[in-house]
Amino acid sequence: MQERLSIALPKKHPLAKRKSIRLRELKGETIIQRSNVGFWEQVKRKKIPDVTFIKHDSVKGISKLIEQSSLLTFVSDQKFDYDIPKSRKIVPLADREMNVEFFKVTLASTP
Numbered sequence: 001m002q003e004r005l006s007i008a009l010p011k012k013h014p015l016a017k018r019k020s021i022r023l024r025e026l027k028g029e030t031i032i033q034r035s036n037v038g039f040w041e042q043v044k045r046k047k048i049p050d051v052t053f054i055k056h057d058s059v060k061g062i063s064k065l066i067e068q069s070s071l072l073t074f075v076s077d078q079k080f081d082y083d084i085p086k087s088r089k090i091v092p093l094a095d096r097e098m099n100v101e102f103f104k105v106t107l108a109s110t111p
Contacts, residue, residue, distance in 0.1 A: 001078070001101070003078050003100055005098040009072055010088060016091065018091055020091060022093070022095055024048070027048065029052070030071050031073060031074065032071050047097065066088075
């Protein structure tokens with residue numbers, strides 16, 4: 001499977017008019033994210049160390065933060081746990097590292 005990440009921005013954010021954004025352009029921003037993001041954590045630390053992250057475990061908590069703030073949040077093109085308000089514009093992230101391919105390995109049959 002493939003996964004592509006984007007960023008959800010308030011429609012009035014200066015980057016919201018763009019067709020795509022590079023991670024380095026998020027310098028100095030504050031981003032809401034899930035606490036457990038797997039390998040994405042290493043990618044962000046390397047590519048955007050100067051971003052402040054507000055992490056939350058609860059889907060309901062993240063939804064409230066997004067709904068009641070103007071903070072940015074990552075969005076996946078895969079099944080997502082929370083809704084992005086209509087007041088946000090979703091802009092794809094252009095960095096190669098934000099577009100990945102996964103392989104799923106399963107047993108053909110169980111013993």
